[in-house]
Amino acid sequence: MKLHFGRATRRTFMVALSAIALTAGVSASYAESTIKWMHLEQNPERLKTWQDIAAAYEASHPDVKIEFQFLENEAFKAKLPTLLQSDDAPSIFYTWGGGVLKEQSETGKIRDITAAMDADGGAWRNSISPAAVDGLSVDGKVYAAPFQSGLVSFFYSKALFEKAGIDATTIATWADFTAAVQKLKDAGITPIAGGGGDKWPLHFYWSYLAMREAGKAGFDAAKGGEGFQGEAFLKASQLMADLGKMEPFQDGYLGANWNDTQAVFADGRAAILLGFQDTPTPQTQANAATDGKGQPPENLGRFAFPLVEGGAGVITDDFGGLNGWVVSTAAPPETEDFLKFFTNVDNMSMMAEKNGTLPTTLGADVGVKDAALADSAAQMAKATWHQNFLDQDLGPNVGRVVNDMSVGIVSGEVSPEDALQQIQDAFSMEM
Amino acid sequence: MSQITTASGVSARPFSFLGLSRRRRSQMRGKWPVLVLFLPPALLLFTVFVILPMGEAAWYSFFNWNGYGLPTQWIGWKNYELVFKQSAFRNALVNNGLIILISICIQVPLAMWLATMVTRNIKGATFFRLIFFLPYVLADVAAGLIWRFVYDGEFGLVANIARAFGQTPPFWLADKQVAFYAVLAVIVWKYFGFHMMLFIAGLQSLDKSVLEAADIDGATGWQKFHRVTLPLLGSTVRLSIFFAVVGSLQLFDMIMPLTGGGPSNSTQTLVTFLFSFGVMRMQVGFGSAVGVILFIICVTLAFSYKRVFMKND
Numbered sequence: 001m002k003l004h005f006g007r008a009t010r011r012t013f014m015v016a017l018s019a020i021a022l023t024a025g026v027s028a029s030y031a032e033s034t035i036k037w038m039h040l041e042q043n044p045e046r047l048k049t050w051q052d053i054a055a056a057y058e059a060s061h062p063d064v065k066i067e068f069q070f071l072e073n074e075a076f077k078a079k080l081p082t083l084l085q086s087d088d089a090p091s092i093f094y095t096w097g098g099g100v101l102k103e104q105s106e107t108g109k110i111r112d113i114t115a116a117m118d119a120d121g122g123a124w125r126n127s128i129s130p131a132a133v134d135g136l137s138v139d140g141k142v143y144a145a146p147f148q149s150g151l152v153s154f155f156y157s158k159a160l161f162e163k164a165g166i167d168a169t170t171i172a173t174w175a176d177f178t179a180a181v182q183k184l185k186d187a188g189i190t191p192i193a194g195g196g197g198d199k200w201p202l203h204f205y206w207s208y209l210a211m212r213e214a215g216k217a218g219f220d221a222a223k224g225g226e227g228f229q230g231e232a233f234l235k236a237s238q239l240m241a242d243l244g245k246m247e248p249f250q251d252g253y254l255g256a257n258w259n260d261t262q263a264v265f266a267d268g269r270a271a272i273l274l275g276f277q278d279t280p281t282p283q284t285q286a287n288a289a290t291d292g293k294g295q296p297p298e299n300l301g302r303f304a305f306p307l308v309e310g311g312a313g314v315i316t317d318d319f320g321g322l323n324g325w326v327v328s329t330a331a332p333p334e335t336e337d338f339l340k341f342f343t344n345v346d347n348m349s350m351m352a353e354k355n356g357t358l359p360t361t362l363g364a365d366v367g368v369k370d371a372a373l374a375d376s377a378a379q380m381a382k383a384t385w386h387q388n389f390l391d392q393d394l395g396p397n398v399g400r401v402v403n404d405m406s407v408g409i410v411s412g413e414v415s416p417e418d419a420l421q422q423i424q425d426a427f428s429m430e431m
Numbered sequence: 432m433s434q435i436t437t438a439s440g441v442s443a444r445p446f447s448f449l450g451l452s453r454r455r456r457s458q459m460r461g462k463w464p465v466l467v468l469f470l471p472p473a474l475l476l477f478t479v480f481v482i483l484p485m486g487e488a489a490w491y492s493f494f495n496w497n498g499y500g501l502p503t504q505w506i507g508w509k510n511y512e513l514v515f516k517q518s519a520f521r522n523a524l525v526n527n528g529l530i531i532l533i534s535i536c537i538q539v540p541l542a543m544w545l546a547t548m549v550t551r552n553i554k555g556a557t558f559f560r561l562i563f564f565l566p567y568v569l570a571d572v573a574a575g576l577i578w579r580f581v582y583d584g585e586f587g588l589v590a591n592i593a594r595a596f597g598q599t600p601p602f603w604l605a606d607k608q609v610a611f612y613a614v615l616a617v618i619v620w621k622y623f624g625f626h627m628m629l630f631i632a633g634l635q636s637l638d639k640s641v642l643e644a645a646d647i648d649g650a651t652g653w654q655k656f657h658r659v660t661l662p663l664l665g666s667t668v669r670l671s672i673f674f675a676v677v678g679s680l681q682l683f684d685m686i687m688p689l690t691g692g693g694p695s696n697s698t699q700t701l702v703t704f705l706f707s708f709g710v711m712r713m714q715v716g717f718g719s720a721v722g723v724i725l726f727i728i729c730v731t732l733a734f735s736y737k738r739v740f741m742k743n744d
Contacts, residue, residue, distance in 0.1 A: 078710050081498040103713070107499035196605070197693055252584040252602025254694035255610070269585075290586075396497075397712040404696075413607075413695045429495065 033332035038069045038083075038090035040076055043287065046355045053347050057338055064334050077396070084109045084328060091331035092339065095144045097136045097322050098388045099395025104326065105138045111327040114142045116336035124340045131386060132360035136324045144324030145339040147348065148357040149386070151320040151376045152204050153302050155279045157295060160189050160271035168301050174212070174239060174308045181248045184271050193270035194249035195261035196411065199403035200391050204274045205243070206406040207390045208305040208319050209236035215312025216385045223394070228423045232312070237409050237416030239308065244410035254411060262288035266295055274305070277320070277376035278356045302375055316384040321392075322360070394427070401426040485726065492720035497713040510720035519696035520721070523704040526611055527679050530700070533615050534622075534675030539668065542623045546630030547656070560631070564624040571621070571684030578617045579604065579689050604690050607697035614689060614698050621685065622678065626671045633667030634660070666744040673736055680729055701725050 037054070041047045047068070054066040069090055071079060076094070083089055089109065095101050104110050117125040117133070125133060125142075132146035154177075161168055164187035166180045184191040195201030211219060214232035222228050250256070250264050265273035266289035278284045280302065285294025304315050325342070327335050341347065348359035349367030356370060358377050368374050380386070391399030401423050408414030414422070492510050494502035514520050549560045566574065581588045582604045590600030603613040637660065645655045661668075683702040686692060692699040692707050699707070705725065709718015 074711070078706075081713055085499070103497055103499055109499070197691065199693075251600075252605035254607070255602060255605030255690065397714055400712050407693075408695065411695065 032063055032065055033334050034065045034067055035091045035332060035335050035338055036067050036069055038071060038076070038093040040071060040073050040094050042070075042072070045283075049351055049354045053342055053350075057341050061334065061338075064332075064338065066338070087330075089328045089330045091335050092325045092327055095136070095324050095326045096389060096392035097144065097324065098392035099399065100392055101136065101143055101326065102138045103395060105141070105143045109329055110143060111329055111331065111336075112141045112143060113145060113327055113336055113339075114140075116340070117142050124343075127345070127361055128343065129360045129362055131383075132322060132324075135322045135386070135388060144326045145336075145343055146322060146324040146360040147343050148351070149320065149322045149360050149380065150358060151277045151318050151380050152208070152274060153277070153304055153376065153379070154272055154274055155265070156272045156301050156303070157265075157268060158299050158301050160184070160268065161301075163187055164189055164271070168303055171303055171306055174209070174306050177306045178243065178246065181243075181246055181272075185246070185248070190250045190264075190270040191248040192250075192272045192274075193261045193264035194253040194410075195256050195258045196249070196254035196407050197257045197260070199400075199407050200389070201258055201261055201274070202410055203389075203391055203403045203406040204319070206236065206240050206402065206409065207387070208274075209239050209308065211317055211319060211385075211387055212236070212305065212308045212313035213239075213311045215314070216317060218312055219387065227427055229420045233420055234416055235308070235311075237419055240406070240409045241412065241416055244412055254407070259288070263290055267291070268295060277358060277373060280372040281356045281370050283356055297370075297372060300372065302372065304379060314384060316379075316382050317387070318380055318383045318385065319387045320380075320389070322386070322388055397429070398423065398426045488719040488722045488726075490719075491716050492723050494716040496716040498715040499713075502716065506716070510717045511724070513717060514720050514724060517704075517708070519692075519699050519708065520704055522696050523699040523701045526698065526700055527682075529611065529615065530618060530679035530682065531676050533619065534679065535672055538619050538623050538675065539626055539671050541619070542626035542671070543630050543664070543668075545623070546627045546634055547660070549627070550631055550634045560627075563627055566621050567624040567628075569621070572688050574617065574621050575685040575688035578613075582613055605694055607694045610690055610694060611698045614686065617685065617689065618682070622675075626674070629667055629671050629674070630664065633664045637663050666741075669740050669744060673733075673741065676732055676736065677729075680725065680732070701728070 039047070039050070041050065051068065054068075058064060058066055080093065084104070084107070095104075105112075114137075128146055129149075132149055133142055135149075136142060136144040136146050156168055158168075161180075161184075164180075164184045166183050168180075171177050171180055181191040210228075210233055213236040214222065214230070218230065218232050222230065222233070250270050253261075256264070261273070262275070262279075262284070264270045265275070265279070266285050273279060280295075280297055280300040282294075282297060285297075285300075286292055288294055305319070307313065307315055325339055327339070343361050345361055345363050348361040348364035351357050352359045352364055352367030352373075353369050356373055358368065358373065358380065359365060365374075365377055368377050387393070389399075390402050393399070394402060405414060405419035405423055409416055409419050491502055493505055493507060495504040495506045495509070496502035545559075545563055549556045549563070569577075580586070582602075584590050584600045584602035584605070587600075589603065593600040601609070603609045641659055641663070642655060645659050650658065680701060682700045683706065686698060686700055686703045687706075690698040692703045696704075701721070702725070705718055705721040709715065709721055
């Protein structure tokens with residue numbers, strides 16, 4: 001049986017623990033600040049870039065120590081609320097912005113970094129893309145330092161498209177897309193790699209379809225309190241259900257997690273993947289593929305999520321992530337300065353080059369060397385609207401219902417009407 | 432202790448506390464220091480780590496609360512209503528029931544059969560005892576990961592076997608009709624060794640002379656098992672089923688790496704449901720309500736089982 005350990009209990013326990021720790025380590029360290037940096041990076045090469053930046057900062061600031069703490073993605077989401085309220089809160093931690101960040105900002109456990117952003121005539125703020133700063137702000141207060149953003153697009157295997165006789169450049173509408181899916185099926189090729197086990201990879205489809213149907217105004221109205229049962233959302237859900245009926249995904253996609261899904265695409269077992277901007281980079285392909293190589297960059301192409309006929313959305317409406325670093329109240333005062341250093345042009349262009357990120361720091365895109373990434377970056381530069389992942393933007397509860405329902409609709413488990421009702425039920429609980 | 436029922440139907444002990452004999456009173460006095468010294472630490476720990484959290488969970492279950500700050504939004508029984516409205520919760524209840532059923536119908540008989548085999552004086556019996564017990568020694572998470580790979584429709588053992596017979600490989604864990612049966616198979620595989628050990632212990636404590644008497648009376652092997660061994664093993668069977676019930680209600684570690692409760696919540700158990708819908712969604716109030724329901728189920732089952740089936744053990 002599992003029951004929640006209550007807060008008071010935890011507090012008692014933590015006090016006892018810290019008392020022991022204090023008496024044990026009282027002589028160990030003084031006049032030294034430790035920045036505890038909680039991250040989710042599993043790839044040692046990418047982490048190395050961060051460690052190099054941290055080491056450079058430590059070298060110029062001998063009184064600051066930077067300590068890396070790792071948590072796996074899902075574990076991080078589950079543990080953070082407890083961790084943040086304990087005495088062992090990390091100094092800085094990863095954020096996707098959106099509803100979760102908003103909830104965190106209401107607890108008083110994270111620091112408003114607006115003042116640091118605006119110091120020296122707004123030196124730090126002006127160095128970062130305004131849309132990114134805005135995306136990590138709640139009611140005009142900046143709650144996280146942005147460092148990377150992302151774009152979800154369709155990626156496809158040129159070889160498999162050619163085999164099925166499809167010209168990707170002609171895919172402009174959803175109808176074109178489903179026609180291509182049918183052609184792939186007819187050619188005996190699995191059209192799409194889908195990750196129904198992790199659920200969120202399929203929420204990309206629902207989100208994009210809803211964005212294309214409702215447009216920015218419709219979407220903002222829905223989020224603002226109108227809810228998700230309007231005509232546009234119903235149409236989007238029906239399109240999603242129709243896609244599911246075509247059985248476009250690989251066998252067993254309902255059990256596939258994201259790693260499995262990426263492997264399906266990188267192995268060439270499916271022709272299309274709706275994925276992150278770094279999908280076609282050699283690094284991602286090598287990590288994802290079963291043979292450790294994956295698809296060569298020249299075999300992979302990208303196209304933006306197509307428009308739906310009669311929808312209010314435009315092709316330059318983007319969907320993708322935005323990441324930053326949140327500073328907890330318990331963090332040492334040097335933390336903001338370190339983040340400012342971390343997000344400077346030099347460090348961020350190095351990150352872009354070595355880690356394949358799309359930096360939010362202005363001018364750091366010179367580091368984007370990979371052609372495919374530069375292509376995504378170019379589309380983002382033209383963005384008329386950048387919508388954050390819905391499972392972040394709508395908060396953990398509604399977001400997860402959206403994920404569940406995306407899988408429910410596409411697998412035919414839940415009807416579009418019931419799905420929207422369930423999303424609405426969760427949404428109205430939050431309001 | 433003998434009891435006298437008074438006229439009013441209230442039972443009273445033959446001696447009231449004050450009427451204790453001198454000897455008993457001095458015995459009590461001898462026990463006081465022990466009570467004073469040893470009870471408080473246990474009582475304190477039990478209160479802080481068991482009673483308080485339970486009370487808090489019950490309290491939180493009446494709030495719409497995401498775990499940040501203090502709970503303020505009192506919503507009465509709404510969380511409980513929401514829990515029972517969730518089809519995933521009903522799935523979880525049914526699944527927990529299925530686990531208990533499979534334990535009783537397949538796992539316990541299998542364990543008993545194997546136990547009777549490996550307690551015989553045959554070559555290799557100890558070796559097989561070890562082999563059968565091995566899955567139980569393995570960590571639940573590791574077992575889940577291993578079986579996820581075994582069931583993988585692309586590279587797994589099951590897929591390769593299917594291909595060897597010229598069949599298209601199945602994706603059992605992705606098929607909501609089949610996934611839970613696949614999970615049940617893993618559960619039986621993982622825990623039969625534990626139940627087997629219980630039965631081995633039970634068999635070893637049997638009075639051999641009874642079986643010898645049965646031999647002399649000319650009982651067949653099946654008669655010996657059916658008429659002698661099984662009745663004498665009664666308490667072990669009841670204990671084994673009790674562990675199966677408790678284990679079912681606790682099942683979590685293995686499900687998470689194996690299926691995470693999916694597809695379509697078809698493999699949720701009560702605890703994975705609590706985790707996915709309470710903890711992961713930061714719906715602490717809702718999760719607490721699930722916790723309270725789980726607690727009530729546990730307590731009811733445990734006590735009624737002990738009273739009804741294990742009262743003589």
